[in-house]
Amino acid sequence: MSVNGFEDILNDPFAQYLQLSAKIGGDVAQQADFVKKAFKAQLEFIKLASTSSQPAQAQLATLLKPTSDQISAIQEYREKHRTSPFFNHLSAISESIPALGWVCVAPTPGPHVKEMNDAGQFYTNRVLKEWKEKNATHVEWARSWVSTLTELQKYIKQHHTTGLVWSGISAPPSGPAGGAPPPPPPPVLPPVGDLSLGAGGEDDGRSALFAQINQGEDITKSLKRVTADMQTHKNPGLRTGPAPFKAPTASVKPVAKPVESKPPVFTRDGKKWLIEYQKNNTGLVVEGAEMNNVVYVFRCENSTITVKGKINSIFLDSCKKCSVVFDSLVSSIEFVNCQSVQMQVLGHVPTISIDKTDGCQMYLSEESKKVEIVSSKSSEMNVLLPKGTAGDYTEHPIPEQFKTTISGNGLSTICVESLG
Structure with a gap:
């Protein structure tokens, strides 16, 4: 039943995702080939679990390697195609594909898949917004991928609620069978150790505790009498003790990972202007750009x-x-x-999008006061609106805190203003 349930996902929402990816073509279709191999690897791994007992950790890593390799390929493909016109599509898959690591998560594999699905929806929402008026194929593509992960979560809840179930029928082979399995998931906290009280367990320890309490007044008979020579206020010599512990002054500092250094780039590649690895350069000017051009700035500083x-x-x-x-x-x-x-617009900008960014100052023009600002996982964001004609601005922070309450059968969320 576990294998059949996973095959149902492959034959319905996932098959639709592959079909739409091929229809869109280009980078989306190429990345979808890696995704197809990853899901095929997971199917083989689930088949293996349905006929085998759980292997040792070292052997498990070997069995998971085929899927892990495909996940790495998916994420690397996105990093190598940051200037792709379908970058949001590639990012949606790259951010959520670690959901296949659920096979290593216990006891909550279902919520792990949901978390990964939510991580990818930032980009699927961008796809929906960008293409809903242009091409319905892209809209259906985004929905088919979200549906695939949603169905995967339901499948886990039904067949593997607290973790991947191994049948225990036989020992697994030493290597991957047929073609594959899944990737190691994000780090998972180790399980809490056994908290039972000795060999007798929790019940014996609790019984002993209540036996002591139930002595009543007799419980004081085992207390030792404190004589005058034991009292510190009558015997000052007892007040002296060892010197307090002082932590050593020397500390071990972690070795900083060397920062990747690459030659600066300022070039035009067709419709794209690439500005990369620029440092301490205040004279970067893009001139002669056309209305369909895109400027991509990557890892620049100061x-x-x-x-x-x-x-x-x-x-x-x-x-x-x-x-x-x-x-x-x-x-x-x-x-x-x-x-x-920081950014400053002199004319018109319809949308500003901020994601995983700390500190963003946005100077707007009169023409841009109807701008739409979308922010996610970011802090210290301020919008500066023009005031009068003297070049002055008024600063308005974008809320970072929210308060959610239960309203009827749903939730009600409002911004929390800072009083500091």
Whole structure:
């Protein structure tokens, strides 16, 4: 039944995802090939569990390697195609594919899949927003992938509620059979140790405790009388003791991982402007860009980018202490994994997207006051609105805290204003 249930997922929502990926083509179809291999590997692993007893940890890692390799390939493909027009599609899969690691999670494999599904929905929502008016195929693609992981969670709840079930019929082979299994999941806290009281267990310990309490007044008979020579206020010599412990002053500092250093890049590749690994450069200017062009800024630090003219969009990824000044955008400006960044729009920008970013200052123009700002997992975000004609701004923080209460059969969430 466990194997049949997983095959039902492959034959329905997952098959639809593969079909739509092939229809979209390009990078989406290529990544889907890795996803197909990963799910096939998990099916083989589940088949193995249905006929075998649980192997040792070292052997388990070997059996999981085929799926683990495919998950790594999926995530690497996304990293190597950051300038792809389907980057949101690639990211949706890359962020949620670790859900296949549920086979190593106990006792809550179902919630692990949901957590991974939620992580990917930030990008599937972007796909829905970008393509709902352009091409319904992309909308159905996003829904089919979310449905696949949702059905996987239901399958786990039905067949493997507290962890992958091994049949115990026979020992598993030393290597992967047929073609595969899943990846090691994110680190899982070790199980809490046995808290029973000695060999007698919890019941014996509890009985002994109540036996002591039930002595009543006789419980004081075992107490030792304190004489005058034992009292510190009558015998000052008892007040002296060993010197308090002092922690050693020397401390071991962790060895910092060397920062990856690559040569700076400022180039145009067709419709894409690539600005990468720039440091302490305040003179980066994009000129002559066209309305369908995209500016992609990656891992720059202490730099300023000026974009002249109206282009499609700007994307800042993993940048630190960078500023971008631009005229107008057709689509949006996005900040992902950034720290202490600023932007100023001189004309019009319809959307600002902020994800996993700490510190983002947004200077808006009069023309951009109807902008839509979407933020997720970010902090220290401030919008500065123009005030008068003297170049002054008023600062407005974007809420980071929320209060949720139960309202009827649902939830009601409101922003919590900071009083500090």
